[in-house]
Amino acid sequence: MKKQNLFLMTAAIGIFPVAMSYGLLPGYFFGIDLNTPELVNIFRAIMGLYTAMGIFWLIGALKKTYTEAALYSVAVFMGGLSIARILSINIDGMPNAILLAYTAVEIAIGTTALWLINQNQQQINNAVLENA
DSSP states (O other): OOHHHHHHHHHHHHHHHHHHHHHTOHHHHHOOOOOSHHHHHHHHHHHHHHHHHHHHHHHHHHOHHHHHHHHHHHHHHHHHHHHHHHHHHHHHOOOOHHHHHHHHHHHHHHHHHHHHHHHHHHHHHHHHHHHO
16 A cells, blocks of 8 residues: 555544544533534534545545545645644634644644655656656
8 A cells, every 4th residue: 555545544544533522522622611502513514524524535545546636635624724723822822732732733744745745746757757
């Protein structure tokens, strides 16, 4: 199995528990009280988004035609999350340890996705040069 596929599979498997933490037990994990249907709805929607992304990453790991798109989506998704979290830390203050850990993991996963995309492009360019 190629490293891109293993990475996508790992990212997908890793995102599912995070999705569940948002949608099923946010009070336990984040120490917040979701006391209105609107707040519960928002957190369940986040759970759905994370789950959908994880499913796409699994598809990208298993079907070569979707691998590159899945890698780009990991980079964009994790990059957006980590930038928003860093912005929030600077504006709103320090969150709990779980959210700080999420931030570090999102930065690492997003950076790794970019690295894998770059490696893939280099392999394509080398193959083109060899065939020219």
